[in-house]
Amino acid sequence: MSAPFDCIVIGAGHNGLICALELARGGRRVLVVESAAHVGGAAITRSFAPGFKVSACAHLLHALPQAVLQDYALESHGLKFAARAMPTHAISATGTALRIGTQELCGAGVTPADKAQFPDFRQRLMRYAGVFHSVLGMTPPRLSLTRWSERFELLRLGLRIRLLGKKQMRELLRIGGMNAYDLLDDNFEGDMLKGALAFDATLGAEYGPRSPGTVLTWLYRLAGEHASGTQGLAQPAGGMGAFSDALATACKKAGVEIRLGAPVQRILVANDHASGVRLVSGEEIAATTIISSADLRSTFFKLLGTEHLDTGFVRRVDHFRSRGLVAKLHLALRAQPTFKGVDEAALRGRLLISPSMDYLELAFNPSKYREVPSHPAMEVTLPSLNDNTLAPPGQHVLSALVQFVPYDLGPNPAAARAALLENVLATLEQHAPGLRELIVATELLTPFDLEQEFGLAGGHWHQGALSFDQFFVNRPVPQSQQYQSPLPGLFMCGAVCHPGGSVMGFAGRNAARAVLAQGV
Numbered sequence: 159m160s161a162p163f164d165c166i167v168i169g170a171g172h173n174g175l176i177c178a179l180e181l182a183r184g185g186r187r188v189l190v191v192e193s194a195a196h197v198g199g200a201a202i203t204r205s206f207a208p209g210f211k212v213s214a215c216a217h218l219l220h221a222l223p224q225a226v227l228q229d230y231a232l233e234s235h236g237l238k239f240a241a242r243a244m245p246t247h248a249i250s251a252t253g254t255a256l257r258i259g260t261q262e263l264c265g266a267g268v269t270p271a272d273k274a275q276f277p278d279f280r281q282r283l284m285r286y287a288g289v290f291h292s293v294l295g296m297t298p299p300r301l302s303l304t305r306w307s308e309r310f311e312l313l314r315l316g317l318r319i320r321l322l323g324k325k326q327m328r329e330l331l332r333i334g335g336m337n338a339y340d341l342l343d344d345n346f347e348g349d350m351l352k353g354a355l356a357f358d359a360t361l362g363a364e365y366g367p368r369s370p371g372t373v374l375t376w377l378y379r380l381a382g383e384h385a386s387g388t389q390g391l392a393q394p395a396g397g398m399g400a401f402s403d404a405l406a407t408a409c410k411k412a413g414v415e416i417r418l419g420a421p422v423q424r425i426l427v428a429n430d431h432a433s434g435v436r437l438v439s440g441e442e443i444a445a446t447t448i449i450s451s452a453d454l455r456s457t458f459f460k461l462l463g464t465e466h467l468d469t470g471f472v473r474r475v476d477h478f479r480s481r482g483l484v485a486k487l488h489l490a491l492r493a494q495p496t497f498k499g500v501d502e503a504a505l506r507g508r509l510l511i512s513p514s515m516d517y518l519e520l521a522f523n524p525s526k527y528r529e530v531p532s533h534p535a536m537e538v539t540l541p542s543l544n545d546n547t548l549a550p551p552g553q554h555v556l557s558a559l560v561q562f563v564p565y566d567l568g569p570n571p572a573a574a575r576a577a578l579l580e581n582v583l584a585t586l587e588q589h590a591p592g593l594r595e596l597i598v599a600t601e602l603l604t605p606f607d608l609e610q611e612f613g614l615a616g617g618h619w620h621q622g623a624l625s626f627d628q629f630f631v632n633r634p635v636p637q638s639q640q641y642q643s644p645l646p647g648l649f650m651c652g653a654v655c656h657p658g659g660s661v662m663g664f665a666g667r668n669a670a671r672a673v674l675a676q677g678v
């Protein structure tokens with residue numbers, strides 16, 4: 159055994175890095191071991207064709223808390239923004255574009271009733287999201303509530319809900335368990351508006367708009383938006399990898415050692431306590447506290463081993479649901495494409511192809527039967543318009559999130575993949591005639607590919623479904639809430655923990671605070 163570290167963090171994704179940084183600030187000697195040759199996990203930039211670079215998984219910051227940006231001084235550690243407060247437009251194949259702002263709607267096809275209703279509806283949801291925002295940054299209390307700090311946290315949460323006022327509190331409790339489809343249908347008329355809002359309610363989750371719990375997943379997304387403040391949707395200059403690089407720089411300045419190309423093979427145990435890690439190279443490194451940002455199954459089944467766990471816990475981990483439905487498409491384009499009804503300013507923002515809630519539900523349905531959508535729903539960006547380092551002069555990159563693509567592509571995955579690519583390109587071509595002619599190179603990453611390449615369990619955005627039974631005090635599974643595990647000295651800090659994923663950093667930050675609170 160070698161190396162004098164108090165804590166070893168497994169994985170240099172953004173949550174692992176933030177956890178390491180907080181621990182170092184808390185006076186711990188910290189080592190981060192990462193299997194890849196670079197930091198960032200699912201928040202990286204990489205080349206996918208000669209001369210073309212793209213954010214390989216996460217491509218927009220929509221939930222980065224101001225607190226994370228400022229507390230870790232990321233801008234003075236090299237983070238720059240190519241775009242902030244990027245606009246969102248719902249687009250259609252007929253050339254209608256609808257701008258969905260934070261306060262107002264504009265564009266053809268907005269009915270007077272929707273225009274009048276939107277600001278009030280949005281304000282109401284953002285108030286609820288404010289309550290959720292406070293939940294994101296807290297360690298979920300144990301239901302036994304034996305500690306005063308936990309009782310106090312829960313009381314504070316209750317008070318925040320109470321402060322909404324009787325009417326709003328009742329409304330939050332009413333809609334909290336609803337599906338997005340019914341809520342939007344109750345409030346709006348326009349199909350394009352409802353389709354676009356329902357897209358956000360389901361993005362990254364494993365649900366269609368009619369699935370129960372989609373108001374919850376929407377509030378979760380809005381809570382991230384609440385946390386990000388006026389920054390809104392943002393694109394880091396140089397792609398998402400620049401965000402992770404800034405975090406790594408902050409870590410190193412705080413004294414954290416980061417070892418890349420150092421996959422962990424085993425978490426070591428001595429006297430029923432985590433005692434270090436063994437790398438695939440055979441090197442063993444001792445530490446009293448191990449914090450894993452890998453997903454649940456990898457941490458407990460591959461790295462720890464079921465011999466250290468009771469059968470009830472093993473069963474719970476085994477039953478934890480993690481089936482991603484988001485695929486990623488990257489196109490290298492020889493010239494800038496034109497989208498019908500979309501001006502240059504809108505093209506620099508986020509375009510949503512989800513022209514109605516029925517379109518979205520129909521795109522979701524095949525995934526239940528391991529089939530690909532014939533008309534996929536998409537979030538499309540052209541990051542090179544805001545950042546000319548991503549493509550050769552005059553050429554461009556298209557980066558799109560494609561909903562809903564199953565992890566398991568059925569009996570003939572190659573044929574399903576080819577059909578999916580064809581359906582995606584045909585859908586894009588309807589909105590951007592002539593796009594196919596511009597394509598120099600294509601990369602399509604299905605949830606299966608994302609698992610293979612980034613280690614995200616099931617290719618899932620949050621390393622596991624965000625649903626009532628896997629949320630807050632239940633996340634990820636009993637006996638491993640509060641970032642702990644059944645094995646003393648072993649903690650977790652990745653997206654699989656509360657409050658889940660997105661490039662947000664709360665999981666890593668909360669985990670470090672839970673470790674430090676134990677005085678280890």
Ligand SMILES: Cc1cc2nc3c(=O)[nH]c(=O)nc-3n(C[C@H](O)[C@H](O)[C@H](O)COP(=O)(O)OP(=O)(O)OC[C@H]3O[C@@H](n4cnc5c(N)ncnc54)[C@H](O)[C@@H]3O)c2cc1C
Binds near residue numbers: 201451619621665
């Ligand atoms: C297709 C897609 C698009 C997305 N788009 C967005 C978006 O636009 N905006 C957004 O905010 N979020 C987005 N997300 C979600 C976001 O990318 C993730 O939730 C987030 O990056 C997870 O961060 P993490 O640090 O918890 O985990 P990860 O980034 O997965 O990091 C875990 C790290 O642990 C390492 N590791 C695992 N096992 C070992 C081992 N044995 N030894 C050493 N290292 C190990 C891995 O290599 C990895 O680097 C998207 C996700 C997907 C899949």
